[in-house]
Amino acid sequence: MIGVNVYLVLIAIALLLSMYRVFRGPTTVDRLVAVDIMTTITAGLMVLFALYYKRMIFLDVALVYAVLAFGGVIAFARYLEGGI
Amino acid sequence: MGEASRVSRYLYTVIVLFIIWLFLTASIDPQELGFGLLLSLIVATFAYEIFTTGGLANLHPKKIIYAAAYIPYFLWAMIMANLDVAYRVLHPKRPIRPGIVHCKTVLNTDAGKLALANSITLTPGTITLDVDDEDYFIHWIWVPDEVLHAETEDEHVKNASSSITMPFEKFLKVIFG
Amino acid sequence: MNAAAVIGEALVLIGTFFYFLSALGLIRMPDVYNRMQTSTKSATLGSLGVVVGTGIWAIGTSYGSWSWLVKTVTIATFLLLTNPISAHALIRAAYKKGIPLWHGSVVDKYREHLKQEGGEE
Numbered sequence: 001m002i003g004v005n006v007y008l009v010l011i012a013i014a015l016l017l018s019m020y021r022v023f024r025g026p027t028t029v030d031r032l033v034a035v036d037i038m039t040t041i042t043a044g045l046m047v048l049f050a051l052y053y054k055r056m057i058f059l060d061v062a063l064v065y066a067v068l069a070f071g072g073v074i075a076f077a078r079y080l081e082g083g084i
Numbered sequence: 085m086g087e088a089s090r091v092s093r094y095l096y097t098v099i100v101l102f103i104i105w106l107f108l109t110a111s112i113d114p115q116e117l118g119f120g121l122l123l124s125l126i127v128a129t130f131a132y133e134i135f136t137t138g139g140l141a142n143l144h145p146k147k148i149i150y151a152a153a154y155i156p157y158f159l160w161a162m163i164m165a166n167l168d169v170a171y172r173v174l175h176p177k178r179p180i181r182p183g184i185v186h187c188k189t190v191l192n193t194d195a196g197k198l199a200l201a202n203s204i205t206l207t208p209g210t211i212t213l214d215v216d217d218e219d220y221f222i223h224w225i226w227v228p229d230e231v232l233h234a235e236t237e238d239e240h241v242k243n244a245s246s247s248i249t250m251p252f253e254k255f256l257k258v259i260f261g
Numbered sequence: 262m263n264a265a266a267v268i269g270e271a272l273v274l275i276g277t278f279f280y281f282l283s284a285l286g287l288i289r290m291p292d293v294y295n296r297m298q299t300s301t302k303s304a305t306l307g308s309l310g311v312v313v314g315t316g317i318w319a320i321g322t323s324y325g326s327w328s329w330l331v332k333t334v335t336i337a338t339f340l341l342l343t344n345p346i347s348a349h350a351l352i353r354a355a356y357k358k359g360i361p362l363w364h365g366s367v368v369d370k371y372r373e374h375l376k377q378e379g380g381e382e
Binding site for chain 3: 107108110111162163165166169170172173174178180182183184186201202205206209210211212213214216219221223225
């Protein structure tokens with residue numbers, strides 16, 4: 001079979017592709033959508049890292065990262081809407 | 085649904101918190117189980133008032149069976165949705181005809197409305213834009229003909245609801261009421 | 262190579278494919294609403310595949326155990342519950358901010374609804 005490190009590289013390329021939309025814009029919400037997708041992809045990347053380093057404790061890092069990223073995106077969305 | 089007794093609400097909160105603890109620690113060591121139970125009991129004393137109004141009635145066997153049947157149905161709908169999205173993204177001509185449509189729901193509880201909105205967002209070509217009481221405004225990536233060319237407002241709502249909200253409502257109506 | 266590792270690796274491969282699809286949707290679609298349509302769905306299913314796939318894959322290795330699967334399923338459930346909420350918050354912010362729909366859009370009932378409410382008050 002292929003092995004973990006190949007998947008790590010493939011997911012990193014997907015992250016770079018979505019980075020295009022962050023730099024390109026054209027509106028703030030476009031960039032924020034791209035960042036939201038990138039956080040989701042990064043959570044998956046972190047879970048794969050746990051397998052790569054053979055440590056189960058890294059799964060907790062991915063969980064906490066997902067929680068914090070969710071809070072951050074919600075806060076930014078409320079700010080753009082004018083709610084805060 | 086009226087408010088359940090305090091004891092039943094407290095017990096329900098303890099059970100849910102303890103299940104979450106089990107999943108987060110992923111261990112059946114007696115020490116961890118005991119400490120988790122202790123923490124659930126302490127946290128539930130502060131949290132049960134805002135956590136639930138239904139109490140143990142939420143664990144009715146019929147609700148659990150419907151919830152268990154809903155998961156594979158939902159996952160299947162989600163996989164189909166993604167194949168549909170894959171087709172639209174990879175097709176060289178980009179076949180999209182987006183629009184915002186209006187739906188109505190028969191659900192009454194807040195939790196049911198939240199679950200319905202989340203299910204709609206993850207399934208074929210639809211995202212919930214706003215929920216206002218029983219009105220759902222949904223961004224649809226391909227508005228079908230019978231919705232687009234509906235003569236009256238009522239017909240539009242009826243056609244849109246039958247293809248977006250109906251399939252989930254028959255499950256969610258039982259689970260959340 | 263045992264069965265758990267093979268199934269897990271296949272799930273990870275499918276998840277990676279959906280990650281690529283969501284990145285592609287982000288680049289190809291014409292306006293912010295359609296980008297959200299394609300990318301949130303694919304990214305959620307992609308994470309489901311990658312995360313649960315990793316849990317199943319770990320069972321088939323020498324260092325893994327069943328607790329890997331329980332933890333990864335927890336992470337996947339959390340992502341499944343929160344991703345639609347952030348998509349909902351973002352699309353609402355986009356509409357309230359006044360970003361216009363793509364010129365090919367066919368119907369906008371929400372604008373009519375807002376006008377009606379404004380008229381009644």
